[in-house]
Amino acid sequence: MPEQTPSQPHQGTHHFILTVQKPLPGGAGYAVADWSGWITPDQTWTRNDVFLWLKAEQARRKPELADGCVLFFALERNQL
Template structure:
């Protein structure tokens, strides 16, 4: 399978006003047979593990592109 580059950005309202925001950019090689949705779910799950305070926030941006120019 080919390697892909992704960017995911999230936003979450804070209890006393304002927002927490975060993003993550990296590479992933999807497992054989994975769909785009499967890949998104895997990225989202790993994001939540790495950044638990905002891991399940609302996704405001997601990009998944082949990592080859």
């Protein structure tokens, strides 16, 4: 792990983007939400493990989007 300084806090080993869509009740359209951030997954996790954890965590944070359709998912090493 690189050395950290107060001006550059640890940002995780991976960056993610998750976009979910779900129909609104009564056919009033769709709710769409993007969520992005960073994560340092357990070394035993696979890409699918991270995906499933992120879906569950987003559903916990935004219950109205639980079981929504994933429109986009990206998981990349957090480096240039």
